[in-house]
Amino acid sequence: MSAARRHPAVRGRLLVDEPLAAHTSWKVGGPADRYFEPADREDLLAFIAGLPAREPVTWLGLGSNLLVRDGGVRGTVICLHGALDGLAAAGDHEIYAEAGVHCARLAKYSQNQKRAGLGFMAGIPGTVGGALAMNAGAWGGETWPQVIAVEVVYRDGRAEWLSPGDFQTGYRHVEAPSGVLGFLGARFRVGADEQGEHERVTREWLARRKATQPVGKPSAGSTFRNPPGDHAARLIESCGLKGRRIGGAEVSTLHANFIVTENGARAADVEQLIQTVRDVVRDKTGIDLQPEVRIIGVAA
Structure with missing residues (x-):
């Protein structure tokens, strides 16, 4: 059970030893030393400005592209989902979205505004902040080709707009x-x-x-990047790895580039299965699959 500690400078929710399994799509992972959900943009900037200079900071959206090891995460985890959730159309060719907005919500908003260019976002199971951090994509579309400008935050709590060329x-x-701590939002290019x-x-x-795809089962979406000219799912399936299990983690029998978990799974199960898939595919095909998911934290 995490205990709340309220800092006089913030209005959001600040917890200690918060289990991150409750905040990741794989439903595994140890606790964060400190876990903060800001009340709004100003609350976030004030909180960042008050952090110790060497405090490790990890950003979290929907936890859909993240494996948190069983020992948890040192420092502070900042969760933007539900806080920075602003959306607005600016004329006929631009949509602004804050970093905590679900990508599927951005795609739906763009659709309702009769704007094209962001439909691929409906296939990204994360937030705008996460999509910006990794250039997430789906169905042939990618995040950064649609970016007009991004708003970032620095360690001292200062916000600034930057161009894609930066x-x-x-x-x-x-x-x-250098010096950018994270993303606050972005202006996206759209058409009619x-x-x-x-x-x-x-x-x-x-x-x-x-x-x-195994929609509805705990997963992190695509586990591996597609190698040039090929598909990770095809390679994994060709090596007979569909259904391979370690503990509570399994290579999906529906889509080989998905690893799904069941109740009782540990992050160590998932990480070991990721390594097993890499080893088998490399031994049989000579291709070293690179994880698309981020693996953070310390082992139990």
Whole structure:
């Protein structure tokens, strides 16, 4: 049971020893030393400004691309989902979204505004902040090609708008300028969709996802990046790994690039299964699959 400690400078929820299994889509993971859910943007900036200079900070959205080891995370975990959730259309060619907005909600908002360009976000099971941090993508679309500008926060609590040219981005990879602590939001480029064509295509993608992926089971989405010219799922399945289990973790029998968990699973089960898949695929095909998920924290 985590105990609440209220800092006089913040209005949000500040907990100690908060179990992160409750905040990750795999439903595994140890506690955070400190866990903070800001009340709003100003509360977040004040909290960051008051942190010790060397305090480790980990950002959390929906915990959908994250494996937290069983020993938990040292320092402070900041969860933006439910706090920074602003959305707004700016003219015909731009939509602003704060970092805590669910990507699927951004896609739906864009659809309701009859705007095209962000439909792929419906296939990303995370928040805008997480999508910016890793250049998340789905169905052939990626986050950063749609970015006009991003708002970042520095260690001293100062916020600033930067352009995409200030960052180095690639496939599931983003390098921020020195001193940037995290993302607060972004302005996204969109176009017109008056005839609803992009809405139709998005519905088809979602239906296909529901039919081919283990939606509803604890997972972190795609576990491995697709290697150039191939698909991780094809390689894993070709090596006979569908259904391979370690403890409470299993390679999905529906989609081989998903690892799912059951009640009682440990983060160590998932991490060992990830390594087993990498070893088998490398031994049989010569390809070293790279995890798409982040693995953080310390072992139990």
